[in-house]
Amino acid sequence: MTTRTDGGTTTDGMPSLRRLAADRATGVLYSDVGAVYLTDGEVVHAESSAAPGLDELLARGGRLAADCWQQAVRDGGARGGIARRLVDSGRLSRGELEICHLFALFDAAFFVLDASPGAVRFRAGAGHWLGPIRAVPAGAVEREVRRRRRLLDRLWPHPAVDTSPVRRLPEPSTGPGRGRVPRRQRDVLELADGTRTPYAIARQLGRPAFHTLVDVRRLAAAGRVATPPPATPPPRVPPAAPASAGAAVPSPAVPSPAGLSPRRSTEKNPVRLHAVVTDPDVELLRRLRDALEEKL
Amino acid sequence: MPGIDECLLEAMVLPGARGAAVVDWTSGLALGTVGESPAGDHEASAAETAELARMAAEQPSFGEGGPDDGPGVEDVIVSARNGFHLLRFVETGIDSTVFLYLWLDPEEGNLALARLRLRALAERLVLT
Numbered sequence: 001m002t003t004r005t006d007g008g009t010t011t012d013g014m015p016s017l018r019r020l021a022a023d024r025a026t027g028v029l030y031s032d033v034g035a036v037y038l039t040d041g042e043v044v045h046a047e048s049s050a051a052p053g054l055d056e057l058l059a060r061g062g063r064l065a066a067d068c069w070q071q072a073v074r075d076g077g078a079r080g081g082i083a084r085r086l087v088d089s090g091r092l093s094r095g096e097l098e099i100c101h102l103f104a105l106f107d108a109a110f111f112v113l114d115a116s117p118g119a120v121r122f123r124a125g126a127g128h129w130l131g132p133i134r135a136v137p138a139g140a141v142e143r144e145v146r147r148r149r150r151l152l153d154r155l156w157p158h159p160a161v162d163t164s165p166v167r168r169l170p171e172p173s174t175g176p177g178r179g180r181v182p183r184r185q186r187d188v189l190e191l192a193d194g195t196r197t198p199y200a201i202a203r204q205l206g207r208p209a210f211h212t213l214v215d216v217r218r219l220a221a222a223g224r225v226a227t228p229p230p231a232t233p234p235p236r237v238p239p240a241a242p243a244s245a246g247a248a249v250p251s252p253a254v255p256s257p258a259g260l261s262p263r264r265s266t267e268k269n270p271v272r273l274h275a276v277v278t279d280p281d282v283e284l285l286r287r288l289r290d291a292l293e294e295k296l
Numbered sequence: 297m298p299g300i301d302e303c304l305l306e307a308m309v310l311p312g313a314r315g316a317a318v319v320d321w322t323s324g325l326a327l328g329t330v331g332e333s334p335a336g337d338h339e340a341s342a343a344e345t346a347e348l349a350r351m352a353a354e355q356p357s358f359g360e361g362g363p364d365d366g367p368g369v370e371d372v373i374v375s376a377r378n379g380f381h382l383l384r385f386v387e388t389g390i391d392s393t394v395f396l397y398l399w400l401d402p403e404e405g406n407l408a409l410a411r412l413r414l415r416a417l418a419e420r421l422v423l424t
Contacts, residue, residue: 057390057391058390091423092423093420093421093422093423094298094299095298095299095300095303095420095421095422096388096389096390096421096422096423097299098299098300098327098328099300099318099327099388099390099392099394100390100392102325102327103320103392106323106325134299134300140339143339144325144339147324147339147343148323151323151324180356180361182353182354182360182361183354183360183361184322184354184393205391206390206391207391208323210323211322211323211393214322214323215322
């Protein structure tokens with residue numbers, strides 16, 4: 001497999017994405033928090049340790065039993081045909097697969113492109129084992145990431161709530177937080193035990209992480225969950241050695257030191273994002289193992 | 297079984313259809329769009345209609361929080377000078393907040409027909 005890095009040392013993934021789209025590049029743009037997969041300059045998939053994966057959205061939502069996903073992975077995964085297998089099995093409609101896939105794609109892309117704490121890197125030629133489902137123009141992904149950032153800031157301009165454990169507050173006797181909480185926010189509130197982060201709550205509910213951030217910010221604005229002081233989450237960490245990109249790029253097979261981002265602390269296996277670009281079969285086995293472990 | 301694009305193209309066959317979209321009302325994301333948009337920008341329209349959908353979906357008067365735990369609202373219809381705007385909530389097996397949106401010309405559109413067609417499309421988009 002041809003591999004190269006484009007020498008990109010930017011802390012913002014957007015310029016890299018724009019350049020790769022203009023070049024109609026095929027490969028994977030990745031950082032410490034995830035990866036965005038491109039085919040001919042269009043975004044075909046994204047994964048992030050800060051966002052539940054497509055399999056989790058399908059399984060936790062109750063749509064697709066874990067064994068059905070694993071069967072599709074076995075039958076079609078190695079050849080990149082898992083999407084077709086899932087639909088052919090009759091357990092999932094094309095529409096649902098596309099909806100879920102786009103949820104996962106935009107969810108992960110938001111964290112990779114907006115919040116990556118270090119440099120983003122590009123590996124040309126690498127595909128994703130999931131196979132083609134629906135490609136999105138890079139410009140649309142970029143606009144959506146920016147819109148999402150603005151939406152969060154408009155709802156409650158305190159990013160600390162995104163990464164801190166969510167702590168429920170007693171219902172206020174007056175003010176905007178008085179009264180009933182909509183059902184979807186109530187689901188989040190019920191899991192806000194002071195230890196789970198929004199990401200952990202998202203996984204538990206089988207919902208995209210961004211959707212949970214929206215609910216948490218709304219709840220915080222209404223005074224139903226605590227807003228930690230801004231010092232709690234560390235600011236964006238600059239790359240370790242911005243001047244010498246080549247030396248600073250870690251091997252994709254070796255996880256970089258934990259703790260760069262508070263989001264990573266909840267991820268069981270951060271390396272899985274990068275392993276996929278080098279050997280899909282290893283990745284398949286890894287995911288099967290994870291799925292089996294979760295069932296135990 | 298249609299995907300998002302096939303579903304939208306079928307909606308555009310309706311008389312007076314000017315534009316259609318599949319939108320997520322939690323994030324305001326346009327998952328797919330076709331035709332024109334009343335705001336001249338599908339992404340902006342999606343965010344605006346998503347806000348309306350959310351407001352409707354979260355009101356107990358419209359059945360939110362009912363015994364079956366599903367969304368109480370089925371459609372939201374806005375009649376405006378620039379046409380009819382139909383929002384049809386899609387009940388998916390996954391945990392999602394998606395609706396179909398259709399913009400109809402005020403002269404050529406047939407609201408009753410469009411509402412029935414949109415309901416059928418929403419059901420075919422997912423397995424029921």
